[in-house]
Amino acid sequence: MTVGDLGEFGVIGRIAGRLPQGAAVLLGPGDDAAVLSAPDGRVVVSTDLLIEGRHFRRNWSSGYDIGRKAAAQNLSDIAAMGADPTAIFVGLGMPADVTTDWLDALTDGFRDECALVGASVAGGDISRSDTVVLGVTALGDLGGRRPVTRSGALPGEVVAVAGRLGHAAAGLALLQAGRVGPDVVSGPSGPPEGVPRGGAEGRAVAGDGGIEELLSALVDAHRRPRPLYACGPGAARLGATAMLDVSDGLLQDLDHIAEASGVRIELDPGAFPVGPALAAAARALGADPLEWILTGGDDHAFAAVFPSDVRLPEPWLVTGRVTEGEGVHVAGRADTWGGWDHFRNSHD
Amino acid sequence: MTVGDLGEFGVIGRIAGRLPQGAAVLLGPGDDAAVLSAPDGRVVVSTDLLIEGRHFRRNWSSGYDIGRKAAAQNLSDIAAMGADPTAIFVGLGMPADVTTDWLDALTDGFRDECALVGASVAGGDISRSDTVVLGVTALGDLGGRRPVTRSGALPGEVVAVAGRLGHAAAGLALLQAGRVGPDVVSGPSGPPEGVPRGGAEGRAVAGDGGIEELLSALVDAHRRPRPLYACGPGAARLGATAMLDVSDGLLQDLDHIAEASGVRIELDPGAFPVGPALAAAARALGADPLEWILTGGDDHAFAAVFPSDVRLPEPWLVTGRVTEGEGVHVAGRADTWGGWDHFRNSHD
Known part of the structure; x- marks a missing residue:
């Protein structure tokens, strides 16, 4: 079966059904927007765009690994600020002939990488596209810590x-x-x-x-x-x-x-x-x-x-x-x- | 001049230079992640993926209008939850032959639409791509209000x-x-x-x-x-x-x-x-x-x-x-x- 067979809302339902939501997700997929807990009063945000043929190849990496990698590179940006990742959001463009097996594997890859840090895939968007495109945004909480930026290094350190x-x-x-x-x-x-x-x-x-x-x-x-x-x-x-x-x-x-x-x-x-x-x-x-x-x-x-x-x-x-x-x-x-x-x- | 002439970091610098940052942006573009104020203790998040030829055409819409529209459709998702938009993040894929004029117009479109609601483009990512791809994520603050979801309608209303x-x-x-x-x-x-x-x-x-x-x-x-x-x-x-x-x-x-x-x-x-x-x-x-x-x-x-x-x-x-x-x-x-x-x- 392909995502074209399922249609847009079938695909959304299938993806959402595989994604458990953590405690930080106050409102998950299915509305205009998600609502996340931000107990620190600040939120750390990073986004990446991954393009097939440029950042990954479907004949070199499985859907599962592509999901893991796409999540990892965003979650690590959050951690690199000294924050704990809470959630990611995934914009997914793909051809209609992508199989549901591949889609499931991709979804599970995102889910499993997020689970390593207690985060969830809390929302997203899907669209048809000639090649697979992933727009991934990760959010995190600083837990009262000062963000660690790139500008604080001092001679002698x-x-x-x-x-x-x-x-x-x-x-x-x-x-x-x-x-x-x-x-x-x-x-x-x-x-x-x-x-x-x-x-x-x-x-x-x-x-x-x-x-x-x-x-x-x-x-x-x-x-x-x-x-x-x-x-x-x-x-x-x-x-x-x-x-x-x-x-x-x-x-x-x-x-x-x-x-x-x-x-x-x-x-x-x-x-x-x-x-x-x-x-x-x-x-x-x-x-x-x-x-x-x-x-x-x-x-x-x-x-x-x-x-x-x-x-x-x-x-x-x-x-x-x-x-x-x-x-x-x-x-x-x-x-x-x-x-x-x-x-x-x-x-x- | 094209974005290929500028190179990745030239493009990032050029975009960032056109984007003023609002008060909600505690740390803007240029680090692994941005830091936003989330005074409500919750954050509202929505993401959309826009693909050239499917969501817009460069021969039917100017770069400026594409930026305005891409921002608008995300900002309106935030407002539709009853929240005030605070920032957007843009993943931008584009061919190397895109002109800097077009890029500037796109950037200004994002900037101007955000300005209507007091939000900022607080970060993003760029990549080369065969066609223009936009992954846009918007965030907002509920200001103590309950999010207005899709599930609360009652007979008689x-x-x-x-x-x-x-x-x-x-x-x-x-x-x-x-x-x-x-x-x-x-x-x-x-x-x-x-x-x-x-x-x-x-x-x-x-x-x-x-x-x-x-x-x-x-x-x-x-x-x-x-x-x-x-x-x-x-x-x-x-x-x-x-x-x-x-x-x-x-x-x-x-x-x-x-x-x-x-x-x-x-x-x-x-x-x-x-x-x-x-x-x-x-x-x-x-x-x-x-x-x-x-x-x-x-x-x-x-x-x-x-x-x-x-x-x-x-x-x-x-x-x-x-x-x-x-x-x-x-x-x-x-x-x-x-x-x-x-x-x-x-x-x-």
Whole structure:
């Protein structure tokens, strides 16, 4: 069955029927607008537009993974302000020949990623479109905390990251090179939740089978980021002075903090561990794993700046420091790598 | 110059530079997320996805009008809950060859429509896309009022509307029939704000020149709805028990109230004035103006249900009543008209 068979209101009913609503949702889907609880008296809001062929491919990622990823990249923006996500809203454009199975998988992906942080899909809009288009908006509550912006970093502070870096970029490179087949799965299978820092890199590896497993884990990382959501509000509680989630590449994103804060950021390239998965992918493609780590987007790790006397718990990893000056510099290497520009780069 | 020449961050800077931020915006564009004031402790949220060729055409509407319309249809959803809009967020996908002039006009359209209600464009996202795509999310504050949903209508109450009905549909029909050329203007020209109920229908008409002017006003109504925003929170204060904005057609939209409230709605077809503009368009196209009024979408009038003892001020117009039963019925006519279904209808 396709969404064209169901019709607009059939599709809306089908989607809404799969979506439980959390306590923050005072009025859910089905009216002109939803009503959410905003106990803090302020609300944090972020929006992203995802276009088929540009941000995802249906032959490279399942509907489920596309839903997970689209939710994740917005929820991580909320967490990167130090807020707790409460709800997302999804504008969904799709061709009439999209199957209801694919739609269900997409819906479940949104639902399951939201459930990781106690948020709900509280509303949306659907339309016919030649390709799949997702307009996702996430909201969050600050719980009395000050929002952690990009402009508060001070010389003398340290730069730390929490979460994987370079994995999604390596996975995308493996897909682009045809080194790993798409092998798209449609359901909520894949590695278990609660992946520790480093992810599959910690696994035991034995022989060639192990290498394929490592590479496959990188492709999974491209399909489905695993932001360590709790680190966002956690960083705010620890006293972070600036923070963002790494979506376009660490160098480019940290440069936003450097510019907004009027400081220079110096990164220590030796501080970034290159685990077996990135090392294996780099060997397979003749690539530099540090380039993926420093310029790869889409992992949605958190990068934050803390006063130097803050004792940072796991999984935070200190990777650099803030000084007077401007820009982002990597010790011993000229910064000639670019980041992602939506009008100048292309996946195609 | 095109957006491709500017690049992603150039585009973001250019857009943000044209957007003043209101008092409700505690942190505006430029970070992972915005922070809005939500003094009520609840926030009202609505999202819409607009696709070029389906919801608008760049050869039929200027960038400015597309921005106005995209903002209006979301802001009116917020007002239809009885809330005051505070901000919108815009996900904008567009080809790299879009001109900066067009982008500026679109931005100004969003800005000016928001300004009508004291709201701001507080954030967004841009991406390259083969066609123009807009994902718009609006937020609002209830100011201590109960949200007016679709489910509160009771038998014995009256149905009233505020705002134009059928004008946008007639204007679209004129464009589709080639009866009025597109004659797209790119700037914030057009009829003055604060159009009274009935719009151009109140104008003096003299000869054929008058008729062209009337028809042109209908095309303007298609390009740019003029919701009477204050009527939304106003209806909540008057004690409205159910409300929505008419986006898909009065019959179809009132049916949502009938279904959600478990009631029957009876409309009096004689209660709807057919002014000179709709009459002229109906003559020009051999159409039934009442069909536009009852089934035409996109005017974003408010339709609400009130207890029968409420004295309704202008511009509210009583057009029917609520009884026991189900469905929407028009006295003396079989209800055989359809509404809009995004997967079954097509503008093309």
